Every structure is written in C-alpha cells, then in structure tokens.
Amino acid sequence: MSLNFCFIGAGNLATHLSKAFQNKGFGISQVYSRTELSAKELAEKLSVSYVTSAEEVDLNADIYFVALKDSAVDEVLPQINFGNKLIVHCSGSLPLSALGKYSENIGVFYPLQTFSKSLDVDFKEIPVFIESNSAKNEKILLQLALEISDSVTVLDSDKRKTLHISAVFACNFVNYFYSVAAEILKSKDIPFDVLKPLIVETARKVQEMHPEKAQTGPAVRFDENIINAHLQELNNFGEFRQLYKSISKSIFEHYNK
Amino acid sequence: MSLNFCFIGAGNLATHLSKAFQNKGFGISQVYSRTELSAKELAEKLSVSYVTSAEEVDLNADIYFVALKDSAVDEVLPQINFGNKLIVHCSGSLPLSALGKYSENIGVFYPLQTFSKSLDVDFKEIPVFIESNSAKNEKILLQLALEISDSVTVLDSDKRKTLHISAVFACNFVNYFYSVAAEILKSKDIPFDVLKPLIVETARKVQEMHPEKAQTGPAVRFDENIINAHLQELNNFGEFRQLYKSISKSIFEHYNK
Numbered sequence: 001m002s003l004n005f006c007f008i009g010a011g012n013l014a015t016h017l018s019k020a021f022q023n024k025g026f027g028i029s030q031v032y033s034r035t036e037l038s039a040k041e042l043a044e045k046l047s048v049s050y051v052t053s054a055e056e057v058d059l060n061a062d063i064y065f066v067a068l069k070d071s072a073v074d075e076v077l078p079q080i081n082f083g084n085k086l087i088v089h090c091s092g093s094l095p096l097s098a099l100g101k102y103s104e105n106i107g108v109f110y111p112l113q114t115f116s117k118s119l120d121v122d123f124k125e126i127p128v129f130i131e132s133n134s135a136k137n138e139k140i141l142l143q144l145a146l147e148i149s150d151s152v153t154v155l156d157s158d159k160r161k162t163l164h165i166s167a168v169f170a171c172n173f174v175n176y177f178y179s180v181a182a183e184i185l186k187s188k189d190i191p192f193d194v195l196k197p198l199i200v201e202t203a204r205k206v207q208e209m210h211p212e213k214a215q216t217g218p219a220v221r222f223d224e225n226i227i228n229a230h231l232q233e234l235n236n237f238g239e240f241r242q243l244y245k246s247i248s249k250s251i252f253e254h255y256n257k
Numbered sequence: 258m259s260l261n262f263c264f265i266g267a268g269n270l271a272t273h274l275s276k277a278f279q280n281k282g283f284g285i286s287q288v289y290s291r292t293e294l295s296a297k298e299l300a301e302k303l304s305v306s307y308v309t310s311a312e313e314v315d316l317n318a319d320i321y322f323v324a325l326k327d328s329a330v331d332e333v334l335p336q337i338n339f340g341n342k343l344i345v346h347c348s349g350s351l352p353l354s355a356l357g358k359y360s361e362n363i364g365v366f367y368p369l370q371t372f373s374k375s376l377d378v379d380f381k382e383i384p385v386f387i388e389s390n391s392a393k394n395e396k397i398l399l400q401l402a403l404e405i406s407d408s409v410t411v412l413d414s415d416k417r418k419t420l421h422i423s424a425v426f427a428c429n430f431v432n433y434f435y436s437v438a439a440e441i442l443k444s445k446d447i448p449f450d451v452l453k454p455l456i457v458e459t460a461r462k463v464q465e466m467h468p469e470k471a472q473t474g475p476a477v478r479f480d481e482n483i484i485n486a487h488l489q490e491l492n493n494f495g496e497f498r499q500l501y502k503s504i505s506k507s508i509f510e511h512y513n514k
Contacts, residue, residue, distance in 0.1 A: 172475070
C-alpha cells in the first residue's frame with residue numbers, strides 16, 4: 001500500500017504510531033498540533049512539515065489519524081474539511097460514532113500500550129484494536145495494523161471502553177502506586193531502586209498465572225497486626241493512608257466473599 | 258560454612274528461601290509448620306523431615322529461620338527452647354526486638370520479593386535486607402545472604418517497615434489491580450491476556466525512568482470526559498467505581514499540587 005497519513009495530534013501515542021508507520025515505509029504527509037512545541041518535535045523526528053492551525057491541515061492525505069485528548073476532538077475536527085477521507089481516532093474511550101459528523105469513512109485504531117516519548121517500544125508486540133463503519137474500511141485498517149503489530153483484533157466501541165477502563169487499573173493506577181511507593185521510601189532516604197526487582201516479578205508472575213492466584217501480602221492473609229502497624233506508620237501520609245485502608249479492605253472482602 | 262537450618266513455617270517465603278539455601282549446599286535439618294499439608298509439601302521438596310508440633314522442633318540446628326505470619330510468632334516461639342541459638346525472622350514489619358525474649362542471638366533476614374510456591378525465582382536478583390543484635394551475628398547473616406543474593410543491605414527495623422509498606426503498594430496492591438482489571442474484562446468476555454504486554458511495559462518503564470515521569474492516562478491529563486464515562490460504566494462495579502474515583506482524584510491532586 002502506498003498511502004500518505006496526516007497526524008492530528010503530536011503526543012506520546014502520535015509519536016510512536018507515526019514512527020512505526022514511517023518505519024514500515026508509509027508516508028507521513030504532515031503533523032498537526034495546537035501546541036507548537038509538540039508539533040515541531042514530532043515533525044523533526046519524522047522529517048516532515050507541521051502546522052499549528054487546523055485550517056492549514058493538508059487535505060490531500062489518504063488517511064487522517066486523530067490522536068488528540070478526547071475532549072479536543074470536537075474542538076479541532078470541525079475546522080478541517082475532510083471531504084470523505086478516512087478519519088481514524090486512536091482513543092480507548094471515544095465511540096466510533098464520534099467521528100460520524102466529519103466523514104462517511106471512519107474508523108478506530110487503538111494500540112493498547114503506555115507510551116512515553118523518550119522510551120522506545122516494539123510495536124510488533126502491542127495489541128491493536130480496530131473498528132470501522134464498513135467492511136472496506138475495516139479491511140484497510142486490518143491490513144495497516146498487521147503491518148506494524150502481530151496482534152490485531154476487531155473490537156466494538158462498547159467493549160473497547162471496558163478494555164480502556166481495565167487498562168487504567170492495570171497500568172495508570174499501577175504506575176501511580178509505583179510513585180506512591182517511591183514517595184514513601186524517600187521519606188526514609190531509601191532509593192526507589194530497591195523495588196525494581198519486585199516490580200518486574202509482580203508483572204512477570206501474571207504472565208504465567210492468573211492474578212487471583214498470584215495475590216500475596218498482609219491484606220489477603222488478613223494479617224491485622226501488620227495492617228494496623230502500617231496504618232499507624234502512614235499517619236504522616238494522610239491520603240496514602242486512606243488508599244491503603246480502602247484497598248486492603250477491598251482485597252480482604254474480595255478473597256472472603 | 259557448614260551450617261544446619263531449621264525452618265519454622267512452610268509458606269511461600271519459607272519454600273523459596275529454604276530451597277535457595279539447600280541449592281547452595283546448606284543443610285536443612287527440619288521443617289516445622291502447624292499445617293500438616295504445608296509442612297509435608299515443603300519437607301518433601303527438600304527431602305527432609307517435618308514436624309507439626311512445636312515441642313518436636315529439632316533443638317540441634319545452628320540457625321532457626323522463622324517464616325511465620327507475624328501474629329503467629331508469639332504463639333509458636335514460646336513453645337520452643339532455643340537456648341541461645343541464632344533465631345532469624347523473615348518479616349518486613351516485625352521489629353528485630355520481637356525476638357528478644359526467645360534468645361540472646363537474634364536477627365532479621367528479609368528478602369524483598371513476592372513468592373508463590375509454584376513459580377521459581379532467581380534468588381540472586383532478590384534484594385535481601387538484614388539486621389542483627391550484634392556485629393558477630395550481623396556478619397553471619399551478611400555472609401549467608403551473599404551466598405544466595407547479589408544485593409544485600411543492612412537495614413534497621415524502622416526503615417524495613419517503611420520498605421514493607423512501599424512494597425505493599427508496588428506489589429500487593431498492583432497485583433490486586435491486575436485482578437480488578439481481569440474481572441472488569443471478564444464482564445465483557447475479553448480475555449485477560451490482552452493486558453499482558455501493557456503490564457510488562459508498565460513495569461519495564463520504571464526500570465529506566467522514575468514513575469513520576471512515566472505516568473500516563475486520563476487522570477494525569479485530567480480528561481474529565483473519559484473519567485466521567487468510566488465512572489458511568491463502572492456503575493455495576495460499586496466497589497471498583499469507588500477505587501477508580503479516589504485514585505483518579507489522588508493522581509490529579511498529586512500532579513497539580
């Protein structure tokens with residue numbers, strides 16, 4: 001396929017997805033972002049041009065990848081005359097239908113991963129979930145996705161939203177707890193490094209066994225002595241103390257219902 | 258060192274620690290557990306004898322490793338006449354002093370890892386934290402720990418407790434959120450497998466960058482549309498909805514203070 005893509009958005013996801021496509025020989029015609037710094041940074045990585053005004057978006061691209069914050073979609077897209085070009089958004093939560101007013105050819109291309117600009121990822125291993133409004137468009141997206149990933153699934157908007165929620169727990173909240181742990185350690189001058197093998201092992205375990213079976217720690221054992229000692233110790237961390245309490249309770253109830 | 262160890266307790270930690278010592282040529286004289294099934298299972302793995310009555314614990318061992326639930330320590334140890342043998346507990350939260358009434362030679366040997374009986378671990382990579390009541394005992398524990406681990410640190414009881422709390426967040430609560438994610442997915446017949454690459458990458462990222470910098474997702478972006486849509490969707494998961502709400506709030510406040 002010799003196709004030209006325009007990227008609407010230049011954040012973490014746009015950065016990794018556009019690079020993955022470019023590496024496979026697809027053309028990136030242009031990058032748009034309202035934030036000049038982001039637009040310029042990504043355009044330089046791809047050696048393409050960028051614009052910060054929606055009116056200047058290249059109307060000759062074959063496919064438009066929309067990688068914006070959900071709430072920005074309806075601010076940016078009305079300013080662009082897509083004709084009936086294929087527009088694809090990359091959001092976990094936005095339904096396919098959100099693009100219906102902008103083109104007759106619409107789709108979703110959702111890579112399930114956490115992206116940070118400075119860390120490379122191997123796109124081959126990232127599960128991609130696609131959806132479209134026609135068999136023809138679905139076939140295009142399926143072919144595109146298979147060019148960069150070994151795991152491609154057609155998934156409807158409702159299930160994709162559920163998937164996204166589960167990812168918030170398994171990734172965003174998990175990473176936040178790494179931060180919480182780091183902050184607690186810092187209060188006693190213990191380096192975060194000591195937790196790294198534990199963090200890797202915790203993730204590795206559930207590659208082989210279901211997390212239900214992998215649960216360890218004072219809450220699942222209902223070791224009240226430890227839980228109370230920890231709560232006492234967390235008196236200086238009001239908010240973390242509350243999280244500790246409610247999650248311990250939730251774990252205990254989960255394993256004793 | 259030609260030493261004989263007796264293991265008081267036969268849970269996940271006792272299983273992996275006793276095997277690691279045995280693999281390095283140390284003798285395990287006996288396994289004690291109040292639960293016959295656990296005692297028998299570990300004793301068979303080690304090809305040693307076991308007892309389920311504290312009165313029958315082998316009094317000729319050189320060192321006693323106490324790997325019991327914290328609350329069981331003061332139930333079991335008073336029944337054993339240790340003389341002045343070296344007694345070592347393996348708990349993150351129990352202070353060294355908790356062993357003071359049972360012997361003049363006491364210590365702590367705390368491997369920071371999540372252990373499940375059925376999954377092998379490479380002890381070399383597990384950070385071990387030790388503490389003791391004398392320079393002589395500390396030296397013994399240091400040498401022992403270095404036989405099985407490449408990362409050994411002397412750490413006092415107060416700091417070890419803080420370390421343990423941080424591990425509850427970075428491991429136990431994290432694993433619970435993997436379970437929560439699995440349960441949410443199951444409600445729409447989506448297999449847990451789809452999350453595995455995300456879980457591995459989330460853990461891998463913080464090996465290279467601080468979790469503060471690695472945070473992604475709707476809460477840190479304060480994407481209210483998504484957060485509200487997720488809360489709506491979680492109406493059928495009352496307890497998870499509450500967790501979603503309080504953690505999102507905590508993340509938002511953390512990044513906007």
